Amino acid sequence: MGIAEESLAQHARWRGKIDTVPKMDIATRHDLAVAYTPGVAEPCRAIADDPQAVYDYTIKANTVAVVTDGSAVLGLGNIGAAAALPVMEGKCALFKAFGDVNAFPLCLDTQDTDQIIDACIKLAPVFGGINLEDISAPRCFEIEARLNDALDIPVFHDDQHGTAIVVLSALINALKLVGKEAAQVRVVMSGAGAAGIAIAKLLLSYGFTDIIMCGSRGIISSSLEGINDAQRAMLAVTNRCDMAGTLADALVGADVFVGVSAPGIVSRAMVETMASDPIVFALANPVPEIYPDEALAAGAAVVGTGRSDFPNQVNNVIAFPGIFKGALESRAERITEPMKLAAARALAELVGPDELAPDFVMPDPFDPRVAPAVAAAVRACVEASER
Numbered sequence: 001m002g003i004a005e006e007s008l009a010q011h012a013r014w015r016g017k018i019d020t021v022p023k024m025d026i027a028t029r030h031d032l033a034v035a036y037t038p039g040v041a042e043p044c045r046a047i048a049d050d051p052q053a054v055y056d057y058t059i060k061a062n063t064v065a066v067v068t069d070g071s072a073v074l075g076l077g078n079i080g081a082a083a084a085l086p087v088m089e090g091k092c093a094l095f096k097a098f099g100d101v102n103a104f105p106l107c108l109d110t111q112d113t114d115q116i117i118d119a120c121i122k123l124a125p126v127f128g129g130i131n132l133e134d135i136s137a138p139r140c141f142e143i144e145a146r147l148n149d150a151l152d153i154p155v156f157h158d159d160q161h162g163t164a165i166v167v168l169s170a171l172i173n174a175l176k177l178v179g180k181e182a183a184q185v186r187v188v189m190s191g192a193g194a195a196g197i198a199i200a201k202l203l204l205s206y207g208f209t210d211i212i213m214c215g216s217r218g219i220i221s222s223s224l225e226g227i228n229d230a231q232r233a234m235l236a237v238t239n240r241c242d243m244a245g246t247l248a249d250a251l252v253g254a255d256v257f258v259g260v261s262a263p264g265i266v267s268r269a270m271v272e273t274m275a276s277d278p279i280v281f282a283l284a285n286p287v288p289e290i291y292p293d294e295a296l297a298a299g300a301a302v303v304g305t306g307r308s309d310f311p312n313q314v315n316n317v318i319a320f321p322g323i324f325k326g327a328l329e330s331r332a333e334r335i336t337e338p339m340k341l342a343a344a345r346a347l348a349e350l351v352g353p354d355e356l357a358p359d360f361v362m363p364d365p366f367d368p369r370v371a372p373a374v375a376a377a378v379r380a381c382v383e384a385s386e387r
Helices: 003-014 029-035 041-049 051-057 081-099 113-126 139-150 158-178 194-206 229-234 247-251 268-272 292-297 320-329 337-349 370-386
Strands: 063-068 102-107 129-132 155-157 186-190 210-215 256-259 279-282 302-305
Touching: 041 051, 063 081, 063 113, 081 102, 081 320, 081 370, 113 139, 129 139, 129 158, 129 320, 139 155, 139 158, 139 194, 155 158, 155 320, 158 194, 158 256, 158 279, 158 302, 158 320, 158 337, 186 194, 186 247, 194 210, 194 229, 194 337, 210 229, 210 247, 247 268, 268 292, 279 292, 292 302, 320 337, 320 370, 337 370
Parallel strands: 063 102, 063 129, 129 155, 186 210, 186 256, 256 279, 279 302
Antiparallel strands: none
């Protein structure tokens, strides 16, 4: 039985990957009186007197809403809210398994930007944070920005920022292996949507200076027609030579390739035109832009994918549980750029000098140090900002 068949069979058996389980026994009248009426009136009064007490007496302190409209689900595209539910349930299970953070899936039956924002605002009293998931660009940019302005809890679009954090982390370590500095390399991005733009922004914040972004119709340049506002804004800080052409053109002499785009679009011949000891992160799922064996045969020094069946899995699961864990524990009102950079550095540091190798530039997602290390880095950023 293959993974697809096994997954379908298991989902039918599970009938949902998460449960709502009480933390206390309700076996006697006394138990009932304490957990519910009449005792429950006391925490209600306390919260009415001090709204911040909701963090002391309810699930809000450690619970995240995983919100989607089903418009950009994995590699499946716009499949709608109901079809997105298995992915959102899985995300919630990962929050709990890797970060001990409670999460609940909210698949909204609308793709109207204003309605999604309104729904999140109305649901916010229950949650300590909102994880936006699989919402198509460019709407996802507006939704995240407006929710961050409207709410006093962190709102984080994992497809953007979680991806950016793990890519930066892997690049920090890959560059150590090839003896290159961030400010001296040229990075070519394939994918100019939510993830690609977020990755480019975080790399620039870290100290990369030469980035060329490519979309489905070629290099994002002043001469490329039909680019959206978010892509146009990126032109001010990327493609400093205003190069035009194809992805193949962009890769000539490039030190790093990061793909968050489409399967099979990079050939062995294209990798052979890159600079010496190139780094290739082909993160399209389930089929990468180029398979690792082809990239390595073409001379790549370090290769990563988003898949768990190849070395160097560059996947969001390594980042988001710890990020929210740290944000919730410190009651952060938003996820900031310094937090993202700190999380990436913390992940990179978990791979020691004696472990670092071409096939091991990222910590294993099952490494029990991962979520605590990321959470500690996030908390330190919050504490530093409050001094």
